[in-house]
Amino acid sequence: MNAIAMNGLSFNFYRELAMTLVWYIGSLSLMLSLFVFVIRPKIAIPEMEKADFRTQIEIAKFIHTRKSQVAFGNEKNWKYLRKQVFRIQGKKCLKCGIEHENMHIDHIKPKSIHPHLEFMIDNLQVLCPTCNKEKSNKEETDYRKSHHLMALVNTIKENKLLRERYTYDFEKLTRITKEKMKFELAA
Numbered sequence: 001m002n003a004i005a006m007n008g009l010s011f012n013f014y015r016e017l018a019m020t021l022v023w024y025i026g027s028l029s030l031m032l033s034l035f036v037f038v039i040r041p042k043i044a045i046p047e048m049e050k051a052d053f054r055t056q057i058e059i060a061k062f063i064h065t066r067k068s069q070v071a072f073g074n075e076k077n078w079k080y081l082r083k084q085v086f087r088i089q090g091k092k093c094l095k096c097g098i099e100h101e102n103m104h105i106d107h108i109k110p111k112s113i114h115p116h117l118e119f120m121i122d123n124l125q126v127l128c129p130t131c132n133k134e135k136s137n138k139e140e141t142d143y144r145k146s147h148h149l150m151a152l153v154n155t156i157k158e159n160k161l162l163r164e165r166y167t168y169d170f171e172k173l174t175r176i177t178k179e180k181m182k183f184e185l186a187a
C-alpha cells in the first residue's frame with residue numbers, strides 16, 4: 001500500500017516537473033522570439049550605409065541641429081568661416097575668375113540636400129553671384145584647384161577651432177587633391 005502511494009506520488013511529482021519545464025521553456029522561447037523578431041528591429045539604430053536616402057537626410061538634419069547649437073551654427077561663426085575660405089581661395093570667382101564686390105560662398109554639396117555639411121569648411125568655395133546662381137541645387141561641381149585643397153588641409157590641421165566639433169575626412173581630401181593635380185597637369 002505504502003509502496004503504491006509512493007509510486008503514485010513520485011509519478012505525479014515527475015509529471016508536474018515535466019509540465020513545469022515545458023511551460024518555462026515554451027514561454028522563454030516565446031519571449032526570445034518576440035524580442036528578436038518584434039522588439040529588436042524597432043529599437044535598432046539605422047546605420048548610415050544601410051539607411052535609405054530619406055533616412056540619411058533625417059539623420060543629417062539631427063546631427064546638424066545638434067551641432068549647430070554649439071558650433072558653427074550662427075551668423076558670427078559663418079562670418080568666421082567665410083573669412084577663412086577667402087583667405088585660402090582668394091576673392092576671385094573660382095569658375096569665371098572675375099572679382100565682385102559681393103562675392104558668394106557656395107556650398108559645393110548643396111545644403112538643401114546635405115544640411116549637415118552647411119558649416120563644413122571643406123564644402124565651401126568662392127563664386128561670383130552670377131556663377132553661384134547658375135549652379136543649381138542639384139549640381140555639385142567642385143571648382144577648387146589642388147593648391148586650394150592643400151591650403152585647406154593645412155588650415156584645418158593648424159586651426160583648433162575648425163577641428164573642435166567636426167571630423168574631417170582627410171583621406172578623401174587627399175584623394176580629391178591628387179585627382180585634381182592629375183587633371184591640372186594633363187590640361
Ligand SMILES: [Zn+2]
Nearest residue numbers: 093096128131
Ligand atoms: Zn563667376
